[in-house]
Amino acid sequence: MKPVGTPGAEALAEPPLVVHVLYRFDTGGLENGVVNLINHMPRGAYRHRIVALTEVTDFRLRLKDPSVECVALHKPPGHGAKVYAPLWRLLRQWRPAVVHTRNLAALEMQVAAWAARVPVRIHGEHGRDVDDLDGSSRHHQRLRRLYAPFVQRWVALSRDLQGYLQGPVGIADRRIEQIYNGVDAQRFLPPAGHGPTAIAGCPFAAPGHWLLGTVGRMAAVKDQTLLARAFVRALELQPALRERLRLVMVGEGPLRAASQAILDEAGAGALAWLPGERGDVADVMRGLNCFVLPSLGEGISNTILEAMATGLPIVATRVGGNAELVQAGRTGMLVPSADVQAMARALVDMASDPQAAARMGQAGRAEVERRFSMQAMVGAYQGLYDRQLAGARITDRNT
Numbered sequence: 001m002k003p004v005g006t007p008g009a010e011a012l013a014e015p016p017l018v019v020h021v022l023y024r025f026d027t028g029g030l031e032n033g034v035v036n037l038i039n040h041m042p043r044g045a046y047r048h049r050i051v052a053l054t055e056v057t058d059f060r061l062r063l064k065d066p067s068v069e070c071v072a073l074h075k076p077p078g079h080g081a082k083v084y085a086p087l088w089r090l091l092r093q094w095r096p097a098v099v100h101t102r103n104l105a106a107l108e109m110q111v112a113a114w115a116a117r118v119p120v121r122i123h124g125e126h127g128r129d130v131d132d133l134d135g136s137s138r139h140h141q142r143l144r145r146l147y148a149p150f151v152q153r154w155v156a157l158s159r160d161l162q163g164y165l166q167g168p169v170g171i172a173d174r175r176i177e178q179i180y181n182g183v184d185a186q187r188f189l190p191p192a193g194h195g196p197t198a199i200a201g202c203p204f205a206a207p208g209h210w211l212l213g214t215v216g217r218m219a220a221v222k223d224q225t226l227l228a229r230a231f232v233r234a235l236e237l238q239p240a241l242r243e244r245l246r247l248v249m250v251g252e253g254p255l256r257a258a259s260q261a262i263l264d265e266a267g268a269g270a271l272a273w274l275p276g277e278r279g280d281v282a283d284v285m286r287g288l289n290c291f292v293l294p295s296l297g298e299g300i301s302n303t304i305l306e307a308m309a310t311g312l313p314i315v316a317t318r319v320g321g322n323a324e325l326v327q328a329g330r331t332g333m334l335v336p337s338a339d340v341q342a343m344a345r346a347l348v349d350m351a352s353d354p355q356a357a358a359r360m361g362q363a364g365r366a367e368v369e370r371r372f373s374m375q376a377m378v379g380a381y382q383g384l385y386d387r388q389l390a391g392a393r394i395t396d397r398n399t
Contacts, residue, residue, distance in 0.1 A: 016097030016389060017047045019118075021087070023105035025052040025070060026059050027277065028217060029302040030102055030126040033157075033181050039064045040184075040378045046385060049094065053083060053106060084112045091116035097389050098122060104129055104140060110150035119392035120385070123147075124155040125165060127299030128320055130221050135164045144169045153388055155179055157300040158321030177384055180324075182377025183305035185368055190311030190361075191286045199287035200280065202273050204246040206289065210351050211246050212315075213288040215281055215303050218253030223317075223338065226294040228259040230343035232266040238348045245351050247272040250284055285310040290350050290357055296337050298322050305372050308364035313357040315346045325372075331364040 020034050038048045039062075048068050050056070053075040060070045071090065073083045087109055091099065098120040099113035106123075113121050132140045148169075154176045156162035162178045165171040191197045196206045204211055212231065218224050231247045249259060249272065256274055263269045278284055285291070291307030291314050298304075298320035305325065307314060314332030316322045326332040333350070335342040350357045 015044055015046050016385075017049065017094060018098040018100055018385065019049050019051060019091065019094065019096040021051045021053070021099060021101040021106045021109045021113075023052070023103065024054045024057075025050055025072075026055070026057040029181075029299070031059060032062075032302050033126065034102070035059075035062045036182065036184065036374060037378060037381055038068060040182075040374050041382060045382055046098075049096070051087065051090065051109075053080065053109070080108045084109075084115075087112040088116050091118055097392075098385055100124065102126055104143060107144065107147050107151075110147055114150045120153075120388040121151055122153045122155060122384070122388065123151045124157065125161045125299070126157050127161075128297040130297070133221070133297035133319070135168060141168045144171075151175075153177060153384065155384070157181060158324055160321050160324070161299060177380075179377065179380045179384070180372055181300045181302055181305060182374035183302070183309045183368055183372055184374050185309045187282050188285060188306045188309035189282075190365060196287045196289055197283070199248070199284050201275060202248065202287060204248070204273060205287070208244065209246045210244050210290075210354060211248050211288045212290050212292055212347060212351070213248035213250065213284070214292045214294070215250040215278075215284060215306075216293075218249070218251045218255040218259070220255065221296050222251075222253075222255070223294045223296050224249055224251070224255045224259050225262060226338060226340060226343060227292055228262040228272075229340045230294070230347060231272070232263065232268050233340055233344035234347040234351070235268060235271075237344055238352065241348065241351055242271070245271070245347075248284070248288060249274045250276075250278050250281070252277040281306065282310070285312065288312055289354065290315060290347075292343075292347070293317065293322070294337075294343060295319055295322075301325065305368060308361075308372075309368045311361040311365045313350060313360035314364065315343070315350060317343075327363075327367070331360050331367055 050070045052072045056070045056072040073086050075083045099118045100122045101109050102124040103126050110121055129140055154171055156178045162176055165176055166173055198205045216222050235242050260274050263272045291312040293316040295317055300321040314326045316326050317337040318334040319337050326334055328334045333346045335346050
């Protein structure tokens, strides 16, 4: 019997369907990568639908194709078996060619895809688990091994994650594909003039000010409070910078209030701007002089790539795939995570030599164009889907 999901003759008139399964479809780097993939893949190659195990937010409005259906399963806390049946029914109804899950929270949905006899089952590892930033958790390793038989192909977004899958988890190298995120280098362009452009609503602007900035969800793993403390410390190390050094922290989450409190207590609140979440990230980037990512853990950071595409030098923590993106001394600086002093010294060094910082930014833009284009990412995923689907069809004909 032909597996459910294998396109029959009646389905040949339309492209194969890919169902992307995520824990939650909301603002985030993983979700942004899915949106970029769908928005930039040729319409005639594949159709797409998104299933969120918990909820779908207005983030779905970033999808350019209104026909991309987004479904929320409203999973309650606890084991995902509670949504196996609803997902199985959806997959039986939709008959997708590919199910693509992402990160550990969605990995167990591969069981439902296998039960629905979806011909191609792919799982992506986009970053470290929040409660296992160094990948040492034996429990998380065992969970991945438990569900590994249901996954036909693994995608690692960085060499760091590829090594984790090969080593502690024990996935064979032939089953892993390493694909970097791509960045929309046409949207994230350097400023047209000779310096940063004004950010709408921001009280600071060049040339009077030199703006350090970060953009992202303000949650514990992103550690924006480290940046707030490092900014305060940088002003203590180099008091003359108080006249022109300013901090921009864009994003919403529990660390926003905590970061503001740190700055206010140190008397630096008036030197920083924390506007919350913004929809004009590309314009915000063009208003900065330097981008900072103080994370405790990362896969391949979309915001680093966006900042590099904008021509910004980078100061980032040496975690996850950050060292694969930032070439220390050439496109930016890397510092240990959770190290206020090291971060502060890097900020001082950047702000004290704007010309060198600008050269790093130019080198970063060139690196994006060479290694991290949107076309390269989309082509890699499309090629992966094509190869796996072709293999599934050959297997189907031989059974």
